[in-house]
Each structure stands twice: as structure tokens, then as C-alpha cells.
Amino acid sequence: MKIWYVGAYGIVSTTAMLGGKLIEKGRMETTGLVSELPQFEGIEKYAPLKFEFGGHEVRKVENAYVASLQHWELNRHFELDQLEEVREDLEKIRAEKGTAINCGKGVQALGELDVLENEVQTLSEIVERLERDVKRFADSETVMINSASTEPIIRYNEKYHDTLDGFEKMIEENAKEYASASMLYAYVALKNGIPYGNFTPSVGSSLPALKELAIEKKVPHAGNDGKTGETLVKTTLAPMFAYRNLKVLGWMSYNILGDLDGLVLSHKENKESKVISKDKVLEKIYGYSPFSITQIEYFPSLADNKTAFDFIHFEGFLGRKMKFYFIWDAIDAIVAAPLTIDIARFLLFAKKEGMYGVIKEMGFFFKSPMETRNVNTHSQFEELVRWYQENA
Amino acid sequence: MKIWYVGAYGIVSTTAMLGGKLIEKGRMETTGLVSELPQFEGIEKYAPLKFEFGGHEVRKVENAYVASLQHWELNRHFELDQLEEVREDLEKIRAEKGTAINCGKGVQALGELDVLENEVQTLSEIVERLERDVKRFADSETVMINSASTEPIIRYNEKYHDTLDGFEKMIEENAKEYASASMLYAYVALKNGIPYGNFTPSVGSSLPALKELAIEKKVPHAGNDGKTGETLVKTTLAPMFAYRNLKVLGWMSYNILGDLDGLVLSHKENKESKVISKDKVLEKIYGYSPFSITQIEYFPSLADNKTAFDFIHFEGFLGRKMKFYFIWDAIDAIVAAPLTIDIARFLLFAKKEGMYGVIKEMGFFFKSPMETRNVNTHSQFEELVRWYQENA
Amino acid sequence: MKIWYVGAYGIVSTTAMLGGKLIEKGRMETTGLVSELPQFEGIEKYAPLKFEFGGHEVRKVENAYVASLQHWELNRHFELDQLEEVREDLEKIRAEKGTAINCGKGVQALGELDVLENEVQTLSEIVERLERDVKRFADSETVMINSASTEPIIRYNEKYHDTLDGFEKMIEENAKEYASASMLYAYVALKNGIPYGNFTPSVGSSLPALKELAIEKKVPHAGNDGKTGETLVKTTLAPMFAYRNLKVLGWMSYNILGDLDGLVLSHKENKESKVISKDKVLEKIYGYSPFSITQIEYFPSLADNKTAFDFIHFEGFLGRKMKFYFIWDAIDAIVAAPLTIDIARFLLFAKKEGMYGVIKEMGFFFKSPMETRNVNTHSQFEELVRWYQENA
Amino acid sequence: MKIWYVGAYGIVSTTAMLGGKLIEKGRMETTGLVSELPQFEGIEKYAPLKFEFGGHEVRKVENAYVASLQHWELNRHFELDQLEEVREDLEKIRAEKGTAINCGKGVQALGELDVLENEVQTLSEIVERLERDVKRFADSETVMINSASTEPIIRYNEKYHDTLDGFEKMIEENAKEYASASMLYAYVALKNGIPYGNFTPSVGSSLPALKELAIEKKVPHAGNDGKTGETLVKTTLAPMFAYRNLKVLGWMSYNILGDLDGLVLSHKENKESKVISKDKVLEKIYGYSPFSITQIEYFPSLADNKTAFDFIHFEGFLGRKMKFYFIWDAIDAIVAAPLTIDIARFLLFAKKEGMYGVIKEMGFFFKSPMETRNVNTHSQFEELVRWYQENA
DSSP states (O other), X not given: OEEEEETTTSHHHHHHHHHHHHHHTTOSOOTTOGGGSGGGTTHHXXXXXXXXXXXXXXXXXXXXXXXHHHHHHHHOOSOHHHHHHTHHHHHTOOOEEOOOTTOHHHHXXXXXXXXXXXXXXXXXXXHHHHHXXXXXXXXXXXXXXXXXXXXXXXXXXHHHHSSHHHHHHHHHTTOGGGXXXXXXXXXXXXXXXXXXXXXXSSOTTOSHHHHHHHHHHTOEEEESSBOOSHHHHHHHHHHHHHHTTOEEEEEEEEEEEOSHHHHHHTSHHHHHHHHHHHHHHHHHHHSSOOXXXXXXXXXXXXXXXXXEEEEEEEEOGGGOEEEEEEEEEOOHXXXXXXXXXXXXXXXXXXXXXXXXXXXXXXXXXXXXXXXXOOOOHHHHHHHHHHHHHHHO | OEEEEETTTSHHHHXXXXXXXXXXXXXXXXXXXGGGSGGXXXXXXXXXXXXXXXXXXXXXXXXXXXXXXXHHHHHOOSOHHHHHHTHHHHHTOOOEEOOOTTOHHHHHTTSSOXXXXXXXXXXXXXXXXXXXXXXXXXXXXXXXXXXXXXXOOOOOOHHHHSSHHHHHHHHHTTOGGGOOHHHHHHHHHHXXXXXXXXXXXXXXXXXXXXXXXXXXXXXXXXXXXXXXXXXXXXXXXXXXXXXXXXXXXXXXXXEEEOSHXXXXXXXXXXXXXXXXXXXHHHHHHHSSOOEEEEEEEEOGGGTTOOEEEEEEEEEOGGGOEEEEEEEEEOXXXXXXXXXXXXXHHHHHHHHHTTOOEEOGGGGGGBSSOTTOOOOOHHHHHHHHHHHHHHHO | OEXXXXXXXXXXXXXXXXXXXXXXXXOSOOTTOGGGSGGGTXXXXXXXXXXXXXXXXXXXXXXXXXXXXXXXXXXXXXXXXXXXXXXXXXXXXXXXXXXXXXXXHHHHTTSSOOOGGGTOOSHHHHXXXXXXXXXXXXXXXEEEEEOSOOOOOOOOOHHHHSSHHHHHHXXXXXXXXXXXXXXXXXXXXXXXXXXXXXXSSSOGGGSHHHXXXXXXXXXXXXXXXXXXXXXXXXXXXXXXXXXXXXXXXXXXXEEEEOSHHHHHHTSHHHHHHHHHHHHHHHHHHHSSOOEEEEXXXXXXXXXXXXXXXXXXXXXXXXXXXXXXXXXXXXXXXXXXXXXXXHHHHHHHHHHHTTOOEEOGGGGGGBSSOTTOOOOOHHHHHHHHHHHHHHHO | OEEEEETTTSHHXXXXXXXXXXXXXXXXXXXXXXXXXXXXXXXXXXXXXOOEEEEEESSOOSOHHHHHHHHHHHXXXXXXXXXXXXXXXXXXXXXXXXXXXTOHHHHHTTSSOOOGGGTOOSHHHHHHXXXXXXXXXXXXXXXXXXXXXXXXXXXXXXXXXXXXXXXXXXXXXXXXXXXXXXXXXXXXXXXXXXXXXXXXXXXXXXXXXXXXXXXXXXXXEEESSBOXXXXXXXXXXXXXXXXXXXEEEEEEXXXXXXXXXXXXXXXXXXXXXXXXXXXXXXXXXXXXXXEEEXXXXXXXGGTTOOEEEEEEEEEOXXXXXXXXXXXXXXXXXXXHHHHHHHXXXXXXXXXXXXXXXXXXXXXXXXXXXXXXXXXXXXXXXXXXXXXXXXXX
């Protein structure tokens, strides 16, 4: 199968490429890949573990091997000999120049960007270029995954975002202030029949206009925001307090991380969209909104070793207050990368079985799953299994 | 409804009595009571929140009010004015003299015991006395709950434990070394048609002989070992690693507590049965047995403020090791007490709907649920809800 | 001895009053009182454990007993029977109406304030009233302690703050925007020969003008900002990394608390002065400035149960990164209250031994000790002991 | 300078060799080396950072390079390119065959041992062989460091252990059951004028007989048991509670680790000597013995990533209980290795300045420092600095 990454040289994408190629060559176990659980037997018929990777990127780097090496320098998230084993495969992966339109000051902090906006003027020219790149790569086995840095929240505009007609008018009229990179990529994917998975909190395919497009083109899509670290634990653990009729008085979630992702998030406007996608989770689980803190801060020496500190204050029988603490100490890309492969595989499965529109049964993979209120990790997993088994 | 507690003056039983009476009088919210969740609407028709309490006890204390006050001295687990509101009710609760036969050196450390063994000689005399006390109290709305201190593991004996005939022979022959207190209480309950819930890891009704009795007498029973603290979290969280295909390399569970329960457990033979009931949980969830440590130690100043330290070492994509830590800081009796009421209510529900034998759908409440391999808290809760709703 | 608290009905002051009176009556151990360590033998001759309390306050409450009870409702930081034992003593403590001039929006959030500004117009009138109250109470055995809520940082003004003349001109000219409550109180104390201890990060006596006054009047004073929780641990632990030549890559300090103090701090301008007083500590210990986060957030259900989460990332031999975490779970007033009594005692000792100006050997008690770079808890303790023993 | 390691292929020794050589070549910073702090300016004149390494070993491995690589496989405690830079130097380091006499079953679990006991029969033959090896290597710049696995506690015997005469009689009489490897090595070092540092809890040079020998031969020695992880933090932090007159109700120290060291300790008899050396610390700091738990357990997947969980329960003003938790997550060899170099340097300094016998001012480096009650990390550091500066 083929995966087109938006943000192809990011740590998540390159880690997925490295792992994907190692698995393909039988040099690594499939630990971390949900789709390889016994519950999903048969998925290899829809989406075999043989990969071709491509993508768009806004940083100037030679190829995916060099990008991997740069991430390794900071993170030591794999062994160098693992990288050397697939060096040639990764050297062949050269991303196309992408767009960072309205991606905020955070993204600009990544350094000098190498973007289409520097070459062409209008939204339609940008879209045209993105489309040209994607079409050259894609076939019927291709999925697009957005794993680029988080965009700021774009101002919602009914005229341009509500309908597909409006969206295309926005492109024609070059109404740049209403367009962001992630929606343009999603538009290109869906328009060309390519399933689209949004691993980020950016808007992606979640606009009504693009949902309409997915239905019209009969393409499956899923998102938003990969559920990797603290939120994964939170949505697994929070139901326990509900099941036992314990009242949550407050929930503190404090996250620190230090790599490019942290740098981008440390910019206020980019952070905002990250914080918001986390806040609704507890309310959905409890039916009430306990006091909560959700913060993400930059801590450079950790690089991608995202660390979360959670404190839950809860009340039990006789009104007594009690406490629970947890610390999550993981490497974000290591948790995230296999999920992008899982999402691609399940989207391909969905497409081949004739499903389209938002695949809400894939909520298991996302912090803010589209078109569902189910955020309980356990129920989501059961839903995913049931969905797969009923349709496979 | 009526609840007969084995270990009536223990901190769990007295906390349940205090809370039960406060709820009955409308002076307290039902926080902590699972059976009061909206999913169990209608349960009050089977088991209304009006309580009469009794029980057996082996420590010499005047009444449940005095026992509560003693526990409060060490634990401050409620406000004194809460106790004063139901003082008269609790003063009326006077436990009968029980048995501590083969309860180990730990239990003897509680101080001088006031037990039937001091008065009568044989197993049949002990059983007779227990039966007399229970029959005086019980009606058709009565449930027996074992919340006494943990017994040592008794040597299994096919002749006496395998069949009801054998068990009754053991009593007749006065084969004391094969009998333990918890099985005698369970025998008395089931023989007299009283549903029995075993909140401890002691053997209780889990002998084949007593399961046979429950079927013969058409009485429901459930156990073993209330899932209150660290195991509750463990069985909620452990499935997350499985869902994500993350390999658990090791799981450390270290528990400290300081009250009578801790004192009893600090005696090797009593501790053994506690440790064993915890060990199987991870294997049931993962299908493999990760390296694990499960320890319980005495830490006097904590009293009943049982604190658990867990560390999970796990492996993800590309073979990377990652870490998760949690600390559970709760008052054990506060978490446990409402569950004993829940168990009593659901057992009464089961009985009134004609169910009998082991109610395995009640596994949600137990660390070592009988006759089921399901230890996943989420699935257990779903099973409990489904079972209730299908039968109510 | 007599202690005049600025912020007399606050939780720190009332806890000190309660404990002070219990100790005086021999009803409580002196746990928490530094001055009662064997190293300070003989201090009772300078400052016996017999107390008279008074103070200024800006909230309308009947007396210190009622104020204590209000704090208890939220915090349960003592047993009610402890309060009842000294009820009469505390009922007699009635604070005088104080000033909250330039104390920021945070302080206004405490509710409707009952302040001198509502009655009189000018700075000199305010000072006159403060002085009248203090003089009525004070004798040669009296110390003033500022334990009021944190003020915002006031704009420094050379003309008014640099010299005593300037300061008194500010009062005469009624230059209100340059005056804050804490400096007016400090002025009144020092002018009247009353030793002054500033337990808060507010400016207090740290203006050059007031240091001049202390010298002129030969009065000892000390501050700023009681070192109670997370900073106490930090300044104890941070030297360890230095001693072992381990490089600190980053230090995260995240504090949550929920009472009036938390409410005041959650207001940006008041928080700023708290955050700044913490930042300099690591630099003083290491000589370099490791990356650091110091945050304080409001978490209502905790009330005064201030909880701190710290994470230290450090580098050792061969460049390896390692980790240290700590959680501080204490009741702020319980840690703070005895220190205010200690400070008062040591200031009285200093005065009686003829010392005046900033007593920099008392740095042990403060987060931002005046006129010293020593912030290492251990060295500070040694310095305190040496100073006492050499002068006693 | 030259360092002779007992346990030359262990992870601590090989990490020290690797780091020492990298520093010598200017390829690494001196982070982690206490002796390189500005307080110890001038030490390079006594003990320059140029190294020759040798040692005894009981496992059959080709050379220190191969041993390093084996440890790296399990621990990834350095980068492979660091090792490659000094590969040749480490390949030249070939340990001599040592003794493991009375080192317990734990040490036997390391695999088939290659020890002198297999070749020669008597204690005097063993000592002769050890002496021959050491004398071939040693010059006036040589120090011996014991960093071998922990031995079980040997039964103390007045006849053989009290005096040098007795000790030599033990050797002559071949009284094997009273001799352990560590005392034989120490004997050889001291007898030959070689300063000896005991980085382990084994008996080493702490017998009266060997102290006598050190005085007679005018050789400095120091020990026991390198203070690396949890005890380092404990002895830094514990004084804080004393300074503030806070009463420690209980202190839990729970350590897990997984490498050879862990394997050895998991054997009961070897563990015993480790646990005992930790217990006395709190008593020395507080003057009273708070309830305490000190446990070390084997946790294989952690390898040398020794992790400690501490919980301190303490009482403050008004009798309130409060809590403190910490987690230490470090690589033991990384913390330990530079200290063995420090100890060697300071012992050489001592020797060159004419000091001999137990150097009790070096207690900073040890969990159970000989001939001093000072276990407070702060005071120990001050003592070390003062000692060095007064004698340099």
C-alpha cells in the first residue's frame, strides 16, 4: 500500500516510514500496530504490510533518511543500525514542496520554510500543484495522512466552509484568509478519491464542505488528532470513576515536550487548537464538566520524550476526598507512528468494502473523533473490532 | 433490606453501616454506590435504601457506634457530626460472637479474641451457634457479606471440600484442620437460603461443596475479594496496552497500608492469600504473563489510607521501552464500604429474579471473580449493566 | 510575646494563633516550630511561648475564632476540638480595619473589602490610622508579621522609594500610585521600633527607604516570602546535583492550590510577583540558569492543600540524561504558621541582642532572602544556628 | 594514575574505563566527576586525568571492550561511537582471574565462574596469586577500587578478624569459612601500600584487622558502599524535615533494578548486606528511628536503570499528617562510575599528603561511611571541601 504523508519529514512520518520498511523486510516485530492484533485477522488482504511512501513537506531536507537522522540526533528514538538497514529505501523518499498557508507563527519558527507560497500566488495555483504531486504518486491503494504540525484555529466562515460550492468559491476567489494548509490537502485527497486521515488537531477534512465532498466522491475519511499519550490514558481511566459513581472534583493534565512539535505549540495561537481538542473529553465521559486544567509547555531537553503529569481529585462515599496521580513517560513518535499506518490500513479496508464519509468507528485512534460522542477508549476499541469483523 | 456482616465491627462494615443509615435518612449523597447509577434504575424496588444491619464479630466491642469511633480515631475517614447523626441507630447494632477458626496468627494479632471456639468444642456446635444467630436476624430480604480479615489459604482436601456430602462429613467428624471460618459462615448462609457475597480473598463459598449447596438451595452467591484500590486501576488500565499492541515488559504493584487489615496481612501466612489473588489478573488480560511484582506491606501511620505505587514498563514500535507510573492515595474503607451494599443489593435482585449459583456477571466488584476469566473493568461494567437490564 | 499580623484573619495567621495558644496551654507538641529545636536552647528567655495576638485585616469577620472556623470548613486543617479548647482566646482577637491599597484585582476577588480607603482619603490619614492601632497594641515584646495576600509588583520609583525622605514625601504628597499596603505597614512598624517580618513576596520592608528607616531606628527586620513548600524542597535538593557535578537540563515546578491564596494568585498581576520570587533560586545555586518552568494555578477542590509537581531532567557521565520527580502534598498553612512564630521569636531575639537592619542570617525562612545570595536550605540552617549560638 | 578494579568487567568499572579514556582524550566533558568541581582546583597535580586500568574479574570475557559491549546490549548506557573512539584502549585491558570465595549463591548465578579457587587450594595460594597480579601492575600512583558484586555478610570472628595477626593466621590456617573475597583483595592492596576504596557494601577493609594493617603500612583507605541513587537523595532530603522540626512518621524506600547487580541482590543472602547498610541512615539523621521500609527487588527489563520509589509520611504543626513522594529514574553505572574515579583521585591525594588509615572526610561518597556518624550529604560535601582545601 501507499501512504502520502503531509509533513513527510516530521518525526512521526519518518518513524512510520522507518518502522514500515523494517516490518516489510521482516526485521522488526509489529509491536505498536493495532491492526496486527488477532482481532483484525485478514486485514493484510486489504492492506498488506508492504509500503511505498511519499508526501509533502515545508522544511528543506534532502530525503527521509536525512530527516530521520536529524530526528535521531535529538531523540535517540531508534538504534542507528535499524536506520542503516533501510537506508536506501528512505533515501529514495523525497517529499514534494508543500504549503504552510495560515499555519501560524509557530510553524515559521521551524526555520526558513520552503513552501509553494514562495513560488505561486493564488489558492488555485497552490491546489493545482498539490494535486499534481499527489496524482503522480497515488493509485487505488493510496491513503493520505496529515501528520504535519498543528495549525492555529482558522476563523469559521459559513460562506466558504459550509458547502463544497462555497469551498471551491473560496479557492477561485483566492480568499486566502479563510484557507489553511490542512484543508487544502484534505480537499486534494478527497477530490481524487484518496482516503484521508487527519492525525492532527488542525481542521483537515472536518469542514462541512469537505464532508460533503467525501460523500460525493464516495471516499472514507477519519480524524482528528491522534490519541497518543496523556489523552489515551485519560480516556481509559476516566470511565473507571464513572463506573464506581465517584465524583471527579478536578483533573489536572500537564504536558511537557521539547521538539519541533513543542516549539510550534509554545506559540500561543498554535497551542490554542491543541488545548481545545482535549477539554471536551471529560465532559463527554461524565456528563458533567469537572474542573480541569490541560496545559502543554515547551521543555527543550525532553525533545520528543513527551511527559505528562496528571492529578485527579475525587470524592467518594461519605464525601471523602481522595487522590490519584499518574506520570506518562513515552516517546511521542514511537506511540504515534504505528497508528498512522493503522489508520491508513483501516481507511483502505473501508474504501474496499464500499464505505465512505466519516468512518466514525475509527474514533479509537483520535482525541476528537468526528461525528461521535464516544471517547471511552474501551468502547472505541470494541466498536472498531465489531465494525471490522462485521465488514471483513 | 437487611445485611449481615461477617466482621461486623471492621472498618468496612461500620463505614457501610454509617453511610447506609445516613443515606436512608437523606443526609448524604449516594456517591460511591454503583447501584445508584442511572443504568440501574429500578433497583430500589428490589432492594430499597433502607437498612437493618447485624453480623458476627470476633473482637469484643460494645456496639457499632463504639467500633466506628475506634476506627475514626485512627483514620478520620468521616466527620464526627456524620456519626452523631446516626449514633442511636449504630448503638443498636450489636454483633454476635463469631468464629476465627484457622484464621491464622495475623488475626490473633488483633488482640484477645472473643470467639465461639472458647465456648464450644466441635465444628457442629460452632455451626449450630452461627446458624442460630443468623436465623434470628434473617428474613427473605437478607444478604450475608463477608468483610472479615483475610484468612490464610487452607489446604484443599478433596474428601471434605469437593462435595456437599463431604463438607457435612467434615463438620460431623469435627475435622477442624480442614475448616476455616469463612467457609462455615458461607455454609450457614447458603443452607438457609441467604445470598452470600464474599468481599475477601478468603475461601468463602468458592469450594465445590458450597457451590453445590448454592445450586441445591437455589441461592445466588458472588465473590471473591472486593476490587477496591490498585487492582481496580490495574484492570482498568492494563487493557489499554493490549488494545494498542504495546508489550508489557514488567508491572510493579507495591501497596502499603497501616490499619488492622495491614497488621493481619503483615503476617506471612495471611499475606500469601492476598498476593495470590492479585497475580492472575495480568495474565488473564494479556494472554501472556509479564514479569510482575505484587507486594503489600504494613506502614502504620497510614492506617486505612491505603497507598499503591505502580510502575509499568512497556515496549512499543521499533522496540523502544517506555514508562508509566501511578499512585493511588485513597481510604480503603471509603472505596470498599459502598460496594458491600451494592453487592448485597444485586444479590437480592438476583434472588428475586430467580437466579442462583455463582452470579458471574457481578465480577465487576471482585479481584478474583468466580467462574469467569473476564477481569477487564470496562467489560465487567458492561456485563453488569447488560445483565441487570435484561433481567430487571 | 505579642505578634501583630497583617492579614490577621487569613489562614496562616489564624492557624498560628490557634497553635500558639494550644502550645501556651501545653495542649500541643511544638512540632513544626524551628525555634524549639535543641540548637536554639534558651530562646524562651527572649521570646517565651506565651502569646498575645492582634492585627489588621481587610475582610469583615467577627473575630479570629470565626475566621478559623471559616477556614476549617474548606480545609479541615485541624480537629474541631483543638479549636474549641482555645475558643475564648480566639474570640477575643479582633482585628483592626486595614488597607488594601494597590493590592490588585486578586485581592478584590476576596469579596467586598472593609478597608480604611473607604473612610479616609489620603496616605497620611491611612498611615495615621494604622499607626494608632499598632501603638495601642504594641509593647517592647511585639513583632509585626505580614502574612496578607500577595500584592502585585508596584512600579519602582526612585524619587519615592530610594530614601526615607522620599518615602515620607510620597505620603505627604499623597502619591497613591506608588504606595502599596505592605510598605505602609512596614513603615509603621519600623518607625515605631517594632521588628518586622515579611512572610509574603510583597515589597514590605525591602525598599531602600525602609531599610534606611530600620537602620535609623535600630530595628531588625527580615523577609521576603516564607519558604514553605515546593521551594523548600527545591533549595534542599538542588545543591545535590551541584555537589555531584550533574548538569541540570531543566527543572519543572508546577504548583496547584485552591483557597483564597490560590484565588488571588490566579489573577495575573498578583501571580507575577509570586512567580518572579521563585525563578532566581536555581541560578543562585548553580551559577548558571537551567531551563525552568515555575507555575502556580488555581485548583479549587484542594483548598489550602497546596500540591507541587516537580520534574528534574539532568545529565551525568558520558552525557546520559536521567530523571527525578517529586510530589509535595502538604497543607500550606500548617507548614507556614509555625514559621511566622519562629520569625517573630528570632526577630525579638535580634532586637534584644542589639541587632538591627536586615537580619540576613534569617534567610532560612524565606524564598527571597534579603541581602544574601545564600538560598541553600542546608547552609541557611547552619548559618541560623551559628548566628543564634554566637549571639545568645 | 592507575586504577585496579576488583570486578573489572562489571558495568561500573567498564563505564569508568570508557569515560576515563574519553576524558583523557578530550572527547567528553567531566560532568559527573566531583573532583573536577572548582572547589577541588589543583587535584590534577596529585591525580591527573590520564588513566591506566587493570583489575581482577571472575567472569570469562576477552577484554574490557567486549565487556562494555555486553553491558551496552542490555543497557544502552552510552552511544556506540563513544565506545569505538576508545576501542583500542579498552581491548588492551585484560583482567586477571580473581576469587569469589564466599561470595554467595547470587554471584554464582552470574554463570560459570572462572576463579582462582578452581586452580589453587588454600587461602595463602589465592592471596599469593592476587598479590602477584597486583604487583605486576601497580606503581606509586595506583589505587584499588572494589566494585564487584555484593557479598553476603560473613560471620564475624574475633580470633581471625580482630587483629592483623589473627587475620594472617586465618590465611595460614586456611580457615576458609571466615574469609571472603573482598577482605582478601583489601589485604593485598593495603599490604602493598596501595590505597583502597570499597565501593560496595561487602566487608572490604572495614575489619579491625585490616584497619590495623592500613595504619601499620601508612596507607589511606575509604568506604563502604557507593552512595549513588536513592540513598543519595534520602540523605540530602531527610535533614530538611529535621531542620523544620517536622516529625517523620514513616519512610518507604522501594528500589527496583534488573541487571547482574539485581540478579545477585535477588538472592536472599546477598540482599541482606545491602538492606542493612541502608537502614541506619535515618536514625543517624533524626536521632530517632522512624518506621521505615527499605527494599530492593529484581525487575529484569530495567537492567541497570535503577528506579527508586520513596514515600515520606510526616507530621507538622497541629499534628497534621502530610506526604512527600519521589521517583529516582537513573542509570546506576552512570552515577556510580565517575565516583570510583573520584575516590581513587582523593585517595591518591591523601596518600601524597601523608594521610593514612580511614579517610573519614570522604564519607560523601559512601552509604555507610566508616568511622563517622555524618551521613548528611550537605555536611559531607562541606567536610570534603574543607579537608581538601586545608591539605592541598
